[in-house]
Amino acid sequence: MGSADDHVLTLNSMNPNVIELQYAVRGPIVVRATEIENELKAGAKKPFTRVVKANIGDCHATGQKPVTFIRQVLALCTYPDLLNSDGFPEDVKARARKILDGCKGGSLGSYSESAGLLAIRKDIAAYIEERDGYPSDPKNIVMCTGASDGIKSVMSLLLTAKSGKERAGIMIPIPQYPLYSATIAEFGAYPIPYYLNEATGWSLDVSELERAISEARPNCLPRAIVVINPGNPTGQVLTKENIQEVIKFAKREKLFLMADEVYQHNVYAAGSKFFSFKQVLMELGSPYNQMELASFMSASKGFMGECGYRGGYAEVINLLPDVYAQYQKSITVKLCPPVSGQAVIDCVVNPPKLGEPSYELFKKEKETVLAQLKEKAEFVSQLFNSLEGISCNQVMGAMYAFPCVQMPEKAIEAAKAAGQTPDSFYCFALLEETGICTVPGSGFRQVPGTFHFRTTILPQMDELKAVLMKFKDFHVDFLAKYK
């Protein structure tokens, strides 16, 4: 009855790549956090009354309010009878009509083109042109179900369907966002880790790229380099010069450029600015401006934080025409990305303009969210750095801090005894004692012998302060306990 012998799928017979993949952002510690939530609901007594999910960049879950313009446009697209209501500004109505005009049958419920509605791709291209000062072609825009889906589709093109030395190698930063390692594992590709330099603010050093690719060459065929800018989990923002170096390295090594730029609106540090890979590559001129590049963007981050709508897009340039045709064909199998998520993207890339009725409110809502994030970014790194045994680089951008914990020798031994890595041991203890759910650094990878965790900076300021005070007490006790 139900023994392994009866089953088609067992751990031994199922896809080993699925067993291999790990996605720490929703890993074991999050499973435990959910269990604790249920224990609390069932009346269990704990040193805290609720779990704080600082494990995931889930903006609205932590109290950020949706942007009014976005939701008004979506509501009208969803239920067009509201176009006759007096309760909505004219620019909202005009935008909803424009989106519905692009939908077959005037309904968000019809399939769009597999690359997304053309009217919206035109708005995206216009946004990119204005951002970069270089042309963007709607034909090169491919909308997707969140950036993750777009990243998988592009990475899929790069696979070789071969093993050993001919396996596709993908360079990824360490620490990295675990979508990359998970997708590489799922695809049976070969990860080529390059380390960001924590001592110099998570800088991306070309000498390290060279070391990494040289070591990997005997084991794979290097095909692409992933750069996350602004960084996740590291929060660094690359300078234009640094991006130039990476582009030149990729050219020398004949690598496809994959630029994860989903945090392009999230830059806080004074003097820092977001430069897109596309812009820098264009500025460099020939031959760099003919390099293959995919840049990814999302509706889930920035100031809008509309994670649940699963909106995203890629701009993919300089593909050979027959490869472009294969790429376009490959996405048709998925039919299309969610059309409501596409509508969110349209509102983000083509916001209300000065003089339009929704302009002032939109501007205020956007600036408030970004100003609060900036304040929180500063507060979080300052607090971490004020504690003994913790150091934290400045959170220049994105939505996370990735502090380094000097782990006491006795804590390392206790972790070993518990069968955990020291960073997991630390994060699980933090969760059990304070209800704060973070992600151990091992989920993003880190220099061996160093220990980190990732926390979002998303909770509202009052809550964030309270959370960090609890964190501080925990950390001081932890150090004392394992001194």
Added chain:
Amino acid sequence: MGSADDHVLTLNSMNPNVIELQYAVRGPIVVRATEIENELKAGAKKPFTRVVKANIGDCHATGQKPVTFIRQVLALCTYPDLLNSDGFPEDVKARARKILDGCKGGSLGSYSESAGLLAIRKDIAAYIEERDGYPSDPKNIVMCTGASDGIKSVMSLLLTAKSGKERAGIMIPIPQYPLYSATIAEFGAYPIPYYLNEATGWSLDVSELERAISEARPNCLPRAIVVINPGNPTGQVLTKENIQEVIKFAKREKLFLMADEVYQHNVYAAGSKFFSFKQVLMELGSPYNQMELASFMSASKGFMGECGYRGGYAEVINLLPDVYAQYQKSITVKLCPPVSGQAVIDCVVNPPKLGEPSYELFKKEKETVLAQLKEKAEFVSQLFNSLEGISCNQVMGAMYAFPCVQMPEKAIEAAKAAGQTPDSFYCFALLEETGICTVPGSGFRQVPGTFHFRTTILPQMDELKAVLMKFKDFHVDFLAKYK
């Protein structure tokens, strides 16, 4: 400048599985149809004024109206200020509140659990229990971005990451919905085609399953059988006895059951009824009721036709606990399916009840759509059968007809001269002369030497009649021309 030598990706160096995959529903004929639409817009003179896209089951695109209850609930979830409006019934408001209560931060913009919101999975399980008369556990429900996404996730578990005789073999019906062949190609798995019997109403004969698996065994490791019921593109509806036979065959051969049941609301033929694989397997009792089964459902078909929202779910039963854990882990990488699509599903599986304010309108809208589809199903097959050289099985269910064309010898020669398959030649001629876009049978595969095309039955009745009159004239001319 832009030569293949400079590029990372060329047809020779890119993933060969991507080149291999084909998805005819959005294939070359659809590309041509879109070109023709643009030519018409640019003022070109054609024997027709618009293109009729009968290639894809895109309900709202062909004039079907969204169900009011679904869209009202979605509008309120999207823009909760509307909860204070007098313009919406109380049951709509209650449903929207219930869905938002399940969303973190009360927003559709936060991520859900990767398997979907628990409150909605409970409603799905209740729907399945009521449908089948057997328990359903919300833990076994995994929501997805349309059924396609769910099918890929389950099929991924079955891969072996090996080649040759150890490659995973997946049994698929011929004709089939090309998502299956495309996904098998993308995954590098081995398709095991079994033919449905056109002469007996596309029946599924176990002797043919046995032939197919015997022939495939030297080339692969058979792992799963896909059954599409009601059938796409064939429109057949399986009897309970037939499903029992398939289940017993799968048990003998140790195959995972993949039941594509997205058309479960679309049954038209007198005396026909939808039976789920889950129900039949449970009725058979031990050992069948312990078999691994995945059943797929979608928000895109049925009476709702909400394709653009990309809602879907799978019920996956009888996995070993450690395989279940791996499956759950594998979907976390995608974060979550679109939450607005999840809300659509909730309205479908838990519709307004008798006595609630939205009940009568919902019932009327649902029944009207299904009655019209039934009328169109009958009309289409009757018309095809009235024509010389065409035969068409009864459209018992789903949304398509898949008629067989007796291709004149001269037409076969002309197709050969044009470098096309005869069915493509026929469908392209139909498109160029009438503007009607169908899909050649070769996109779904067919018995060699037979020629079919797939057309949806979705256009509104008046348009459908006009379309079929044009089709009739085309077909008569075609036969005369190649006599």
